[in-house]
Amino acid sequence: MSEEGKTSWFARLKNGLKRSSSKLTTGIADIFTKRRLDDDALEEFEDLLITSDLGVTTAAKLSAELAKTRFDKEVDSAEIQQFIADEVAKILEPVAKPLVIDPTKKPHVILVVGVNGSGKTTTIGKLAKTYKDQGLKVMMAAGDTFRAAAVEQLKVWGERTDCPVIARDTGADAAGLAFDAIDQAKREGYDVLLVDTAGRLQNKAHLMDELKKIVRVITKRDETAPHDTLLVLDATTGQNAHSQVETFSQATNVSGLIVTKLDGTAKGGVVVALAEKFGKPVHAIGVGEAAEDLRPFEARSFARSLAGLED
């Protein structure tokens, strides 16, 4: 919680991810200490993947893949871990893309969306820090005009990162606020504008319509904007993440994902299934609550850590 940042980010990441995978690792060790890969073993293998939120379909696919070359053969845990790491990395590599700011946009408008409590506001604070550290001029817009004290929350992030926050009172029109923020960012030559939105459940049609309206109004002010729309996903989320990606993408043109709270034990395995199904870029991961706790998403290290392998 305190912004100590003493331990290297890499150590923190590994620490976080190790916790994510420790159960999988023990599980693998339990099942595969030298054992013939029969139907029972395969089923247990699938179950393990399911406990990492990979989902039934992806788990079945990986297990079929494993059976293809290893069925009836002696396997051990190291081999299984390597197999998971390789297969998962293969799936994730195409989606591991950083979010690149186009310096000619002035501002590059980034709209941040997601369900309640997924970590949108915190992620905006972290992104602001990241871009500011790169020497860019960053502005934020407090587009959550619904939730109590959401505006104050983003203002604190403005102070922490020393970036201006455009805000109105709770209850004000979010779309109008975004419009004005773009105006001001253009006038004052900002490179990046991060627009926060209220958390909303994707099955509420009227709230999704409201989001569409925000996009329409942004586009009215700058027809190339929003240049990116980020869906923030909580790593503890299970299979509902599919519905989130699908529905938010229908409402707003979601250009990429950010996965938060990977510093817990949640395995974030659903990301693997999402990559297969939607192919949306995963830009970054959140591994804590401090401003510096945002990391690039790296397929190989994510996959190796998920499989419980040290880098």
Place this chain on the structure above:
Amino acid sequence: MFEGLSDRLGGVLDKLRKRGALKESDVKEAMREVRVALLEADVALPVVKTFISNATERAIGADVLRSVTPGQMVVKIVHDELKNMLGDGEEINLASTPPVPILMVGLQGSGKTTSSAKIALHLTKKRNKKVLLASLDIYRPAAQQQLKVLADDNGLGILPIVMGEKPVSIAKRAMDMGRKEGYDAVILDTAGRLHIDMELMSEVAQVRDAVNPVETLLVTDAMTGQDSVNVAKEFAEKVGITGIVLTRVDGDARGGAALSMRQITGCPIKMLGVGEKIDEMEAFHPDRIANRILGMGDVVSLVEKAAENIKAEDAEKMAKKLRKGQFDLNDLLSQLKQLQNMGDLSGIMGMLPGMGALKKQMSQTKIDPKLLTHQEAIILSMTPKERENPALIKASRKKRIAAGCGLSVQDVNKLLKQYQTMSTMIKKMGKMGKKGLFGGMPKMDPAMLEGGDMPDLNNLPKGLTGGGGGLPPGFPGLGGGGGMPPGFPGFGKKK
């Protein structure tokens, strides 16, 4: 929540139900499908395993397979096991010397702050208690402010914020204020924390030791995946919990967390958060949820909800008229009003048996709540005679009515057509017998499955569809916007 799971299970179990004789292998096959359905709903793997082995064991028991209706018996077993998995519903415990301390704990973003305010309001309104709120979240920016705004907006007691104070002292100060000012309960909202963050877990344990909470409620998001096992276990071990609050139940998660939590912690689910508004919190009824999952609809909740909003005499009068097949525009008008009072339409639809599909459709076609108001306006600009005898309404009258309510003749036509289909349907249903919708809702219980005397709303006579596009038959005019199932007034009688 639960629709997805209910669709999946419904499919599997329907197949079974229709079969005559069952072999052990049939049951095992079905259970494999049940297993997948549960896993896709994010039910924790260990819980799924126990569930499947218990249900299978019971289902292949000799008397089941040899019974006359083995398929239905298996469905009932699945229902019972689901109910077991959900445990008993329990109220929030206030049986102690006031002020009773209630501690709210959970991961970041799970919904603790909103739930704290909701529970305070619930205890105030439903149980007549004086409740004090206090935020111990000194970490997340503006968290204390958030709780204060919620309290102030809803007239709830709130502990004044003292900047820089530590959680344990805040908790003690809250209990002091609670004692001095005669509060019945003090709700302590804490910062979200990871169950593996030892420092913060020990901090919340210190708070616990300082106030000895009567309830320690773990707040969990209904969208949580398999990690719920780890979270629940750690909180139960490190802090000790007495109950679960499940949030975002109004989402489209399949509800695995609800099914797992009880099993993993051994603690009852006490409250469900069903919306962003502060009054959107409900007590938890496991048997109803089990019914809902199996697609039987949460009829009991519906009856209660309706009863809260519909005066008993009105309902009685209406039910009588409907039974006789009389139904005029005045009745439609009062139905419209009742529907508006009952709140979110799609919420109501989800409670009706066999309506999962329709509900989905409704959220897709996006029925505008304004439509209800429009329809009301149309009827209101009719003369009393026209309302009693809609056949009077011809072209010129239509124009007058449209002008009167500021809508188009087309809108008037739509409403009349919808009225037509409804009244035809009501006549037919009236003939279907008193046991149906209009005899007061029959109490739902799994045995009904065997009896089969519940009119299946999806199997009403064809031709009643009022141009509703791809809608299941029987719901006239919905596609055209804003119809409603007839007979809501009949629900007014409790059981």
